[in-house]
Amino acid sequence: MRMQKNGLTMGKRIAAAVGAAALTLGLAACGNTNTADSSNGGSSTPTVSFMLDWTPNTNHIGLYVAQKLGYYKDAGVNVKILPTAQAGAETSVENGVANVGFTTLSNVAAFNSQGSDLKFVFDLTQKPVARWCALASRTDIKTPKDLSGKTFVSFGSAEQTAVVQQMIKYAGGTGEIKTATAGTNTFETLTSGKGDFGGFYVTWEGVESELNGPALNCFVASDWGVPGNPDQLGFAVKSSWLKDSANADALKKFISATKKGYDYALANPDKAADILVAQAKEAQLDSKLTRTSMEEIAKNGYWTTDDAKSLPGTVNFDDAQPYLDFQYKAGTYKDKDGNDPAQAPQAKELATNEYVD
Structure with a gap:
């Protein structure tokens, strides 16, 4: 999923x-x-x-x-x-x-x-079931502010980008990000170093992370200035x-x-x-x-x-x-x-x- x-x-x-x-x-x-x-x-x-x-x-x-x-x-x-x-x-x-x-x-x-x-x-x-996550091993990413200037693994969605930029700005960052096209497995894209963070569903990939790794550090959009239920x-x-x-x-x-x-x-x-x-x-x-x-x-x-x-x-x-x-x-x-x-x-x-x- x-x-x-x-x-x-x-x-x-x-x-x-x-x-x-x-x-x-x-x-x-x-x-x-x-x-x-x-x-x-x-x-x-x-x-x-x-x-x-x-x-x-x-x-x-x-x-x-x-x-x-x-x-x-x-x-x-x-x-x-x-x-x-x-x-x-x-x-x-x-x-x-x-x-x-x-x-x-x-x-x-x-x-x-x-x-x-x-x-x-x-x-x-x-x-909300979406989570915006970096690998837990990335100790330089503690809040969405730390996503400023980082590479977002996505499918080129304007909607995703708007959510991520709002979260970053709400946390005190610039909102400027780079993007990389996601492959068939976002976990692999992150672990390969081709991207810094991506979007996941807590009810599927979040569970997969807990069962099999890699561990993730995730943020919920509604906690960081995105209104309503995305x-x-x-x-x-x-x-x-x-x-x-x-x-x-x-x-x-x-x-x-x-x-x-x-x-x-x-x-x-x-x-x-x-x-x-x-x-x-x-x-x-x-x-x-x-x-x-x-x-x-x-x-x-x-x-x-x-x-x-x-x-x-x-x-x-x-x-x-x-x-x-x-x-x-x-x-x-x-x-x-x-x-x-x-x-x-x-x-x-x-x-x-x-x-x-």
Whole structure:
């Protein structure tokens, strides 16, 4: 699960990490999925296709659990889980290759600023999961101020850069950084000395670091002057797709069953992790890493608010808008001509909680 804070730049790079085979499988599996397929070989059960944003990991565990335990069948919906395509989940949803895609609210803002028609309909993460880290062996880096002038290992994302520069300035640094393109493994890029710090997810690479090394020294953006929640990860659809009442009904069934899958994972982290490993064989997930990741998520409530065993799945608009405003002021969002939009993207226009029960 590599840090990917801006689908506009990441989408075209995903295939290198996932492999051409996954791309071929994804396109072959899709077929014509511009609408929820109610024909389904003569059955009246609608089919919803879901495109991953990366290789399968615990962010996607609810889908695999719901599929394995029959939650989709019980809800009256068929679900196809598709490997990520070279174009990325956002573009695939926009073009009708998939009905639903895994993305972030900020990615939806970026795509819609350029003319896309996406709607964020389910928010998995309720607390920031991104971490900005240097190797713990780098004793010269104690706070984000010490990142001034250092080399940031990234995918060229304007969003990531804005976050990092704000953290550095808040800590008293200049905000000036150099950049290096991340390879398929940010750990290797750092240990090779080609970069000084990079972005990670605490629920996956943070766990990997604790289990296998190398040790990291990490910072949370919200602790260093970045407003709101930068890490609202979840599901998006094409707005026009929802105009068909059959599609809207299928989406509600899909989200309800998927949410049940995530809730099962929170209550049974080890069992759910084992289901993910078995169901996503192509990813060759490490069982210990997957179990520990799910345990970390359940223990620290990254997906939950009041009830530790049940995720809300809803967008917190009070956390969403300040972050979108921040990124807008940083010049992250551009229209199709490369200009700044007239105003900041509005969270309540980009997202809805209507389909989460």
